[in-house]
Amino acid sequence: MSATVPVPSKSPGDVLTSSLWNTYVAANINKLLNQGHRVLTVSAFNALSGLEDGDEVYLEVDGTNGIQWHLRYHLSSTKWRVLGGPPMYSEIATSETTTSSSYADLSTVGPSLVAPLAGVYDIGGGAAVFGNSTGGDTYMAAKLGSASTADTETLSHGGVGGGASGDGAAGPMARTLAASDTVKAQYKAASGTATFANRRLTLGPRRIG
Amino acid sequence: MATIDQLRDLGYELGIAHGGVDVEQAALDEALQGASTEALVRQAKIVTAETLNNIEQFARPGTFPPPGEARTALANEIAAAALDQLSERADAKVEFQRRARAHAQSVPTVWHVSGHGVAVYVAVDDATGNGADEDAQQLLDSLATVASAQ
Numbered sequence: 001m002s003a004t005v006p007v008p009s010k011s012p013g014d015v016l017t018s019s020l021w022n023t024y025v026a027a028n029i030n031k032l033l034n035q036g037h038r039v040l041t042v043s044a045f046n047a048l049s050g051l052e053d054g055d056e057v058y059l060e061v062d063g064t065n066g067i068q069w070h071l072r073y074h075l076s077s078t079k080w081r082v083l084g085g086p087p088m089y090s091e092i093a094t095s096e097t098t099t100s101s102s103y104a105d106l107s108t109v110g111p112s113l114v115a116p117l118a119g120v121y122d123i124g125g126g127a128a129v130f131g132n133s134t135g136g137d138t139y140m141a142a143k144l145g146s147a148s149t150a151d152t153e154t155l156s157h158g159g160v161g162g163g164a165s166g167d168g169a170a171g172p173m174a175r176t177l178a179a180s181d182t183v184k185a186q187y188k189a190a191s192g193t194a195t196f197a198n199r200r201l202t203l204g205p206r207r208i209g
Numbered sequence: 210m211a212t213i214d215q216l217r218d219l220g221y222e223l224g225i226a227h228g229g230v231d232v233e234q235a236a237l238d239e240a241l242q243g244a245s246t247e248a249l250v251r252q253a254k255i256v257t258a259e260t261l262n263n264i265e266q267f268a269r270p271g272t273f274p275p276p277g278e279a280r281t282a283l284a285n286e287i288a289a290a291a292l293d294q295l296s297e298r299a300d301a302k303v304e305f306q307r308r309a310r311a312h313a314q315s316v317p318t319v320w321h322v323s324g325h326g327v328a329v330y331v332a333v334d335d336a337t338g339n340g341a342d343e344d345a346q347q348l349l350d351s352l353a354t355v356a357s358a359q
Contacts, residue, residue, distance in 0.1 A: 018286065021264050025291050028259040032252060033298065042227040043316070044236070047308035062330075063232070064224025064321045088226075093326040094355070109351040112329045112344075114319045116227050143344070180228075180316055180332055182344045 039068060042116045051075070059208075061116045062088060069205050080119075080208035087122070087204030088113050095130070095197035103141060103149035103186040111201035112184040115177040119208040123183060124172035125201035129158030129194065136190030140199065142173075145181035155185060155201070158194065174206055210346060211353035212338035213320055213331070219356035221324040230335065233313040237306040244299035249292055256291040257284055317341035325356050 039058040040048075048057075053075035058068045069085035090111035098106055115121060127140050138158035143149040153173065177183065185201055187194065217223050225232070242248060261284060265273050274280040317332040331348050332341035340346030 018290070021260055021287060022290060024260040024263040025256060025287060025294060028256045028263070029252075029291065029294055029298070031259075032255055041229075041232060041236075041309065041313075043233050043313040044305070044309040046312040047305050049305075049308075060227070062226040062321060063229070064226055088330065090329045091327065092329070105347060105351065107351060108327060108355050109344075109348040110327065110329045112331060112348050114226070114330045114332050116319070146342075180319075180341070182332060182342065184344060184348070 045117070056083070059085075059116075069208075071205075071208055078209060082205045082207065085205070087124070087202040090201045092199045093197070095128075095195055097193050097195045098187045098189055099193050100188050101190060103139070103143070103188045105184075106187055106196065106199075110184050111199050112182060113201055113203040115179060115181045115183065115203065117208050118177065118179045120174055120176050120206040121183075122172045122204045122206050123153075123175055123202070124155070124204075125185060125199070126156040127185075127196040127199040129156055129196055136192055136194075138187070138189045138194035138196075140185050140187050140196060142175075142201070143182075143184050143186050144175055145178060145183075149186040172202070172204075210339050211349040213322075213333045213349065214338050216322055216349065216352055216356070219325075219353060221322050221352065221356065224321045226319045226321045226330055228313055228316045228318045228332075230310065230313045230318070233306065233310040237303070237310050240299070240302045240306040244296070244303050249295050249299060252295050253288050253291040256295070257288045260287050260291070317345075322352060325352070325359060327352065327355075 039060055041060055041063070045057065045059050051073050053073065055073040057071055059071055060066075060068050067086055067088060070083040071080040072083055073079075074081050090113050092108050092111050094108055096106040096108060098104060111125065123142050123144075125140070125142065129138050129140070139151065139154055140156040141149050141151060142153040142155055144153060153175070183201065183203055185199055187196055213223065264283075274283055318335055319330055319332050322329050322331060329348065329352070332345045333339070333349075334341050340349050
């Protein structure tokens with residue numbers, strides 16, 4: 001994270017000493033070695049030490065899809081503030097059903113994401129909820145790590161009965177996750193059969209550390 | 210219990226999202242290469258030439274040594290200082306990459322799995338290829354079942 005050391009302004013007449021040219025040596029090494037932005041893998045990010053206030057990195061959270069988060073270190077809180085970057089995204093298109101009255105997986109488990117680091121994340125998602133054959137409420141909610149899925153983590157709620165369609169997206173929620181916590185969607189129907197299609201889940205950083 | 214490799218055989222596209230050991234090992238190998246004498250000398254030559262240019266530009270007229278013994282002595286002195294600093298940085302980079310590799314070895318690899326109408330992330334135990342926890346294994350099993358049924 002060392003910034004390029006600016007070459008001090010010198011005037012003709014400066015005495016040729018090692019203390020003078022050592023400055024040039026350091027500056028030229030910086031110029032040679034520090035090229036471009038610093039993109040870190042999650043493991044390299046965890047190897048950082050000696051951080052200073054305002055240090056910035058690009059953290060690659062998905063090397064396959066090129067998802068990078070731009071972060072700036074805030075020394076007094078020892079947290080990373082988020083400057084930008086897209087959320088991680090997961091989707092299951094297939095339409096599937098459940099009759100479970102407690103939160104459960106559908107035949108295709110998910111959508112599912114894994115938190116790359118400990119921090120506070122914006123978790124969002126939803127699905128096309130195709131009513132409930134007996135008019136009961138239907139829920140899609142996020143299971144956070146090893147915790148049991150709860151209504152407080154609702155992503156999408158269908159409350160329209162009689163086989164009609166209903167979709168009430170709850171909007172993104174801010175939740176604290178540990179590193180490597182899996183976030184996945186689970187589903188339930190108060191009664192009857194509920195159908196979910198185009199299930200989506202997003203995980204974006206709010207604060208890291 | 211399905212493994213990540215079985216998903217590949219079933220037609221899913223797989224890619225590592227984060228936590229892979231191989232990428233950290235490659236970075237460590239690169240850092241070790243950068244810390245080799247050959248690499249350090251190559252870099253020191255570049256830095257020395259640049260530094261001599263800087264000095265020539267700003268030295269008091271008549272003090273910059275002309276080509277010959279004195280210039281060579283100055284260049285050698287600068288090269289030694291450059292080698293010292295470059296070596297220190299290269300060693301620090303090697304240590305940094307060793308820590309990064311150790312971290313990668315201590316966490317599951319997170320794979321991005323796509324195909325058959327899904328795009329999901331799953332944490333996988335590197336040693337077995339199974340899910341890193343119960344949720345991850347359930348996901349792998351369900352993806353295998355769905356693809357097998359198609």
